[in-house]
Amino acid sequence: AFALSMLHVLLNELELYDANFLQQRTNAPYLVGRDGRYVREPASGKPMIYDAADQKAKVYDDPTLKGPAITGAGEAGRPAFELLREHVAKYPPEKTEEITTIPAKTVRRIAREFGQAATIGSSITIDGVELPSRPACVDWAKGPQGHKHGFHQSWPLKLLNMAVGAVNVPGGILSTSAAGNSPFNWWPKGGTDGLLEEGGHLLALAHPKAFPGRTPTTPVRLDLLELFPLASHSHTLLPITAQNPERYGLPYQIEVLLHTPNNSLLGSFGDVKMVEKFYQSIPFVAGFAVELNETNLFDDIVLPFPSYLERFDFIGVEFLIPPCGKDDWFWQIRQPVVEAPQGIRAPQEVVMEIAERIGVLGDLYRIFNHGFRLKEPYALQPGHRYAIAEVIDRMTRCWFGEGHDLKWFRENGLIRIPREVNEAYIGPFIDARVPIYLEHFLQRGEELKNVVTQMGLPWDLSDYQPLSDWSPCPSYEAVRNGDYDFIAVHYKFPHVYGGFGNENPLIDEICERADSYSVLVNAEAARKKGIHDGEEVWVESPANKIRVRVKLTQCIHPQAVGIGGHFGHWSQGMPIARGKGVNFNSLLPTDLEHIDKISTALDHCVEVRLYK
Numbered sequence: 001a002f003a004l005s006m007l008h009v010l011l012n013e014l015e016l017y018d019a020n021f022l023q024q025r026t027n028a029p030y031l032v033g034r035d036g037r038y039v040r041e042p043a044s045g046k047p048m049i050y051d052a053a054d055q056k057a058k059v060y061d062d063p064t065l066k067g068p069a070i071t072g073a074g075e076a077g078r079p080a081f082e083l084l085r086e087h088v089a090k091y092p093p094e095k096t097e098e099i100t101t102i103p104a105k106t107v108r109r110i111a112r113e114f115g116q117a118a119t120i121g122s123s124i125t126i127d128g129v130e131l132p133s134r135p136a137c138v139d140w141a142k143g144p145q146g147h148k149h150g151f152h153q154s155w156p157l158k159l160l161n162m163a164v165g166a167v168n169v170p171g172g173i174l175s176t177s178a179a180g181n182s183p184f185n186w187w188p189k190g191g192t193d194g195l196l197e198e199g200g201h202l203l204a205l206a207h208p209k210a211f212p213g214r215t216p217t218t219p220v221r222l223d224l225l226e227l228f229p230l231a232s233h234s235h236t237l238l239p240i241t242a243q244n245p246e247r248y249g250l251p252y253q254i255e256v257l258l259h260t261p262n263n264s265l266l267g268s269f270g271d272v273k274m275v276e277k278f279y280q281s282i283p284f285v286a287g288f289a290v291e292l293n294e295t296n297l298f299d300d301i302v303l304p305f306p307s308y309l310e311r312f313d314f315i316g317v318e319f320l321i322p323p324c325g326k327d328d329w330f331w332q333i334r335q336p337v338v339e340a341p342q343g344i345r346a347p348q349e350v351v352m353e354i355a356e357r358i359g360v361l362g363d364l365y366r367i368f369n370h371g372f373r374l375k376e377p378y379a380l381q382p383g384h385r386y387a388i389a390e391v392i393d394r395m396t397r398c399w400f401g402e403g404h405d406l407k408w409f410r411e412n413g414l415i416r417i418p419r420e421v422n423e424a425y426i427g428p429f430i431d432a433r434v435p436i437y438l439e440h441f442l443q444r445g446e447e448l449k450n451v452v453t454q455m456g457l458p459w460d461l462s463d464y465q466p467l468s469d470w471s472p473c474p475s476y477e478a479v480r481n482g483d484y485d486f487i488a489v490h491y492k493f494p495h496v497y498g499g500f501g502n503e504n505p506l507i508d509e510i511c512e513r514a515d516s517y518s519v520l521v522n523a524e525a526a527r528k529k530g531i532h533d534g535e536e537v538w539v540e541s542p543a544n545k546i547r548v549r550v551k552l553t554q555c556i557h558p559q560a561v562g563i564g565g566h567f568g569h570w571s572q573g574m575p576i577a578r579g580k581g582v583n584f585n586s587l588l589p590t591d592l593e594h595i596d597k598i599s600t601a602l603d604h605c606v607e608v609r610l611y612k
Contacts, residue, residue, distance in 0.1 A: 001099045001470040002107065003138075003156035004091035009111035010163055011085045016115035018165030021132070022070050022081055025427070026162060027195060027435045029068035030060060031077030036466060038193070038439055039077040047193050050074060060194050060433075080437035084159070087467045099470065101557070114138075118164035118171075126170065126326070129421045131428060135171030137161050142490075146604030150596040151230075152468035155438075159468075162436055168427030174324040177202060179426045182329070182417050183399045184373060190432025192440075197432070202316075205371040207232035212440045216448040218455065219248050227452065227459070229444045234600040239269055239278040239590060249455060258354070259287040261305040265295040267566060270588030270602050271543040288347055291503055292573020305347060310340040312388045314395055326424045331399075332414035333392060333406065346388040356385065374398050438466040463598050474594065475607040479559060484607035486525075488541065488561045490584040496565045503569075503577040511565070517581035518551035520562030521610065526552050529610065539563075540609045541587040548582055550610075561608055563587075 010016050022028035029049045031039040038047040039057070046059040053067035057076045070081035093104035117136035124133040138160045144153040166172030178200035179187045191197025192212045199209075208214065213229040220226065222241050223234040241248055257279075262268070269275045279285065279298040288305040289296045296302055316331035355364040362382035369379040378398035380386060386394075393406040400415060409415070422429040445464025452459040462471070478484045493516055501507045511517055519539065521531065531537055533552040538545055539561065546568075556562050567581025587606050588594070594603040 001091060001096045002102060003160055004088050004468065004470060005093045005096040005107050006111040006114065007084075007156060007159055007163060008088040008091050009093065009108050010115050010160075012089055013108070014112060014115060016112075016120070017163045018118075018120045018134075019070065021165030021167075022162070022436070023068040025165075025167075026081075026433050027060075027193070027437055027439075028070045028079060028081035028084075030080045030193075030437065030439075031057065032080050032083055032437065032439070033077045036439070036442055048076065050076065050079065080439075084436055084467060088156075091470070114160070115164060118166055120164055124170050126425075127421050131421070131425055132165060132169040133171055134164060134166035134169050136164065137166045137171070137173040139173060142604065145599070146490075146601050148473050148594055148596055148603045149463055149471040150601040150603075151598035152463055152471065155468045159436060162434065167434065168430070169425050170325075172427075174424075175200070175426065176324060177322055179429075180329065180423050181420060188426065188430050188432065190430075194433050196430065196434050200426075203371050204373065211435070213444045216444065216451045218451060219250060222250060222252075222254060224248060227448065228597070228600050229448060230441070230598050231600045236269065236590075236595065236600050236602050239271075239274045240592065240595075242278045242281050243274070248457070254282050255284065257282050257285045257287075258351075259285070259295065261288040261290045263293040263295050265298070266293075266568065266583050266585060270585050270590035270594070272583070272586040273543075274590050288350075289573075292571055294569065294571045296573065297571055303347070303350060304341075304344040306336075306340045306344050308334060309338055310336050310344065311346060312336065312392055314392050324424070326419055326421070329417040329419055329423075330414050333396070333409040335410060348388045348391065349385075352385060361385075441466050459592075460597050463596070473603055473605055474589075475603070475605045478607035484609055485529075486521075486559055486561045486608050486610060488539065488563055488584070488587060488606050488608045490604055491562055491564045493565050502565070502567060502580065503574045505576055508576050508580070511567075511581070515551050516565055517549065517567060519548045519582060520553055520556045520564070521550045522556050522558040522560070523552040523554055525558040526550065526610075531610065531612065535612070537610055537612050539582070539587070540611075541589070541606045543589045543606070544586045546582055546587070561610065 030047045031050060033039050040047055041059050044059060046061065048057045049060050049065060050057050050069040051065050051067055052069040054064070058065050070079045072079065073082060093107035096102060096107055097104045114136055118134045122133045123130050138157050140154065140157050144150065144157060147153050161167050161173050168175055180202060184202065186200055186202050188196055188200035189198035195211060197209060197211055208231070210230045210232060216229045217226045222245060223237045224241055225231065225234040228234050241250065242253060245253055265272065265275055265279065285299050286301040286303060287296055287299045288303045290305050290307065292302065311334065313334035315334055322329065352361065352364065355361040365380040365382055368374070372395060374380065374394060375398060378394040380391070380394070389406060396409060397405050404415060441464045445461050448459070448464065449461055475487045479487055495507060495510045496502060496516070502511050531550060534549060536547055536549050539548050563582050563584040565581055566583070567577065568583025568586065569577040569580070571578065587608065588602060588604065589606065590602065595601070
């Protein structure tokens, strides 16, 4: 709602937007008919644009197109941008104030400051190349994404950057490692309707694409990806479908699971009781482990995982989020500085042996060669087993030439390749438009409706619309109706990463000294309930009830409870972290009513009661 109101202020009240970017780099000028679909040329099926210079409609890629219109209307249709402006007008700041408690004048001030800071029309020259300069952008992470309607909570934030042209240009939001010229050429590419379709990946192992999406079908996967045609992954569904796979037409269950040394039980899903049942339903589970965490408690076989001081790893653009801007590309080889204890093997070699034993080693090599771009004579050959050092040696020589083998990296540490301007700020160099109007949502929604109707499966299709609306989460309604007192939200600490951190004694000490294990509650809201700083109270959600220690503060909304970090361990293999803090995910109801039907995100705000 906040972003939609900012868009309204920028587009309608201030008329402060980058018209040239919208005309040339987005589908803002695409004409839309009364049915919400593009107006298409009958012969080619291509979307049409009204050329104000020649006063007639043309296909979007007509070389004579001079003045793409993004406002106005005619018999042929209305520009997508005009529909967006009309749509966001439903969200004046006064409405957002009712929803969020943010004063309307504050919304207007932030929108105005954001639009002015973008300096629309300005440019900057870098290495002799003139580029748009847009020193303002909106960035976000799990907060807006983790909701039942998470996609449409996040998309308006993207639109704010598009509205001022602050996308992949200096000062704006930048894609990380989406394009490069060396050691290979990898670039985003346009596709259907001239819109961005390939995101750009150094490795040929991209996620399924959100555009144009996939045709929904009756599921064959236990994660129901076929029913989420616009999602890039859907593992969140596994504990849900495992309860009754027949309900989704699936005649099987997972029989074998091999997992990495993460802690999926606490970090990848919600309701822990449901997730435990999911793991218990799998006949055989094996997993790598750095420490015996809660997920490893379900393993039939635990495979020790070497620490970063004991193993080889190929590290570079696709394995880390590199710095944005003009910093160099870099690749390095993590090398063991001590020998691993007896019995600990390189995980890659373990996987190769498993693949050989079950007869799929050749298939594994085929996927590896494709994904990591290994060509002859460096490609892994069927019928041969490789030590991890040999695999990395082949990769480095294939990527960087014979002069840069593993020995070279051992002596030199890393290789740096200067990043060119078109790699650092890719926006002006991409031959594709980005969408402000999601026309393909309509088609995918209709197709999905047919599938779930045939399956007799109730399914919320309300988010399959081309323009975003604000829709409340279940927790918002529960608190507004008085059924619960607060909405619990999760936040991160700079000193804790994932579920590993606080087993480290130094990190645990920081958590203790910073009071990271406590739950944040607004001081005035706590006073009304007779709760004092440092007291232990119950936090109860529809999924779980946990005893917590509270920390009172003015730095949190009166209707929110803040739970930080990834704590709440009970495994005996984590004696330092055990019994400290709260596992936020365990409070989350996990069912289809709490899943975003576009992205598969699990709703990460949950209604709770707080009492002694």
